[in-house]
Amino acid sequence: MQRLRQAARRLKYRFASHALILMYHRVTELPNDPYLLAVTPKHFAEQLEVIRRYGVPMPLRQMVEALQNGKVPKRAVVVTFDDGYADNLHQAKPLLERYEIPATVFVTAGQVGSRREFWWDELDRLLLQAGTLPARLQLNLNGNAYERELGEASTYTEEDCRRYRDWHIEREDDPSPRHRLFRRLYAELSALVGGDRQTVMDELLVWAGAERTGRRSHYALTTEELVLLQKGGLVDVGAHTMTHPYLAALTGAEQNCEIRQCKECLEAILGCPVTSFAYPHGSSTPESVAILNEAGFVCACSSHPDAVWRDADCFYLPRVVVRDWSYKPFKRWLRWWKDG
Numbered sequence: 001m002q003r004l005r006q007a008a009r010r011l012k013y014r015f016a017s018h019a020l021i022l023m024y025h026r027v028t029e030l031p032n033d034p035y036l037l038a039v040t041p042k043h044f045a046e047q048l049e050v051i052r053r054y055g056v057p058m059p060l061r062q063m064v065e066a067l068q069n070g071k072v073p074k075r076a077v078v079v080t081f082d083d084g085y086a087d088n089l090h091q092a093k094p095l096l097e098r099y100e101i102p103a104t105v106f107v108t109a110g111q112v113g114s115r116r117e118f119w120w121d122e123l124d125r126l127l128l129q130a131g132t133l134p135a136r137l138q139l140n141l142n143g144n145a146y147e148r149e150l151g152e153a154s155t156y157t158e159e160d161c162r163r164y165r166d167w168h169i170e171r172e173d174d175p176s177p178r179h180r181l182f183r184r185l186y187a188e189l190s191a192l193v194g195g196d197r198q199t200v201m202d203e204l205l206v207w208a209g210a211e212r213t214g215r216r217s218h219y220a221l222t223t224e225e226l227v228l229l230q231k232g233g234l235v236d237v238g239a240h241t242m243t244h245p246y247l248a249a250l251t252g253a254e255q256n257c258e259i260r261q262c263k264e265c266l267e268a269i270l271g272c273p274v275t276s277f278a279y280p281h282g283s284s285t286p287e288s289v290a291i292l293n294e295a296g297f298v299c300a301c302s303s304h305p306d307a308v309w310r311d312a313d314c315f316y317l318p319r320v321v322v323r324d325w326s327y328k329p330f331k332r333w334l335r336w337w338k339d340g
C-alpha cells in the first residue's frame with residue numbers, strides 16, 4: 001500500500017506544476033576555479049537563452065507571492081546569485097538585460113567594498129597560485145597548535161598551475177602535496193567561526209608573505225556597484241549575512257547580529273527594503289527562521305537541491321546549483337528538472 005502511495009505521489013509530482021530556483025555565484029573567466037563557482041560569460045548567455053526559450057523567467061519575489069497564493073507558476077525559473085562578487089554587475093547584469101531575465105543577488109554585507117578577497121579565495125591565492133611558501137607552517141587553530149612541515153608542498157610552479165588548472169575540491173584525488181594541504185586547511189578554516197577564521201587568515205597571509213589586497217578578478221561589489229546593480233529594477237538585492245558563517249554553528253544572539261546587521265547595512269546603501277535572504281553554505285536552524293521572520297524578511301533560499309513544489313516552505317526554498325555548462329547540457333539538465 002505504501003509503495004502504491006509513493007508511486008502515486010511520484011506520478012502526481014511528475015505532472016504537478018513546479019518552479020525552479022537556480023543558484024549561481026560568478027559569471028567570469030578564471031585561470032582556475034577550485035570551488036566551481038564560475039560560469040563563463042559565453043555559457044551564461046547560452047543558459048539565459050535556454051531559460052528564455054523553455055522556461056518562464058520571473059523575479060524571486062513574484063514566485064514567492066504565487067507560492068503563498070497556493071499557485072506555483074508553470075515552468076517558472078528564478079535566477080539567483082550568492083555572495084556578491086563584482087562580476088555580477090560587470091559580466092552577469094548586461095547579459096540578464098539582453099535576455100530580460102530578472103535575478104536576485106544575495107550579498108555578504110561585510111565584504112562590500114573590501115579589497116581583501118573572500119577567505120576561500122584568499123586560500124586559493126595563497127596555495128593554488130605559483131609561489132614558494134616557508135618550509136614550516138605553525139598556526140593557532142581555535143586554541144590548538146597546528147604544525148606542519150611542508151616538504152614538497154612548499155613549491156608550486158607555473159607549470160603546476162597549468163597542469164592542475166581544472167582541479168577542484170569536489171574531486172576525490174589530490175594530485176600534489178599542495179592540493180592535500182589546500183584541502184586540509186579548507187576543512188580546518190570552514191570549521192571556524194567569523195572572527196577566529198579571520199585571525200587565522202591574517203596569520204596565513206603574514207606567514208606566506210602575501211599582500212592583503214586581493215586579486216581584482218576576485219573583488220566583491222563596492223557600495224557604488226551595489227547601487228548600480230539594483231538600478232533599473234531587473235536585479236534585486238537580497239541578504240547573505242555579514243561574514244558568511246554557518247548559521248547553525250552560531251548562538252541565537254550571534255545569528256541575530258549576522259542577519260539584522262546585514263539587512264540594515266544593505267538597506268542603508270540601497271535606500272529600499274531588503275526582504276529576501278540566502279543561508280550561507282545552506283546552513284540554518286529553526287531559530288534562523290524565527291529571526292528572519294521577525295526582522296521582516298519574506299523568504300529565504302537554502303542550498304537543498306530540489307524543485308519548488310506547491311507545499312514548499314518560503315523560508316527554506318530549495319535551489320539547484322548551475323555549473324559551467326554550454327547550451328545543450330544545460331538544456332538537458334533543465335529539462336530533467338522541469339519534466340522529471
Ligand SMILES: [Zn+2]
Nearest residue numbers: 082083280281
Ligand atoms: Zn555564499
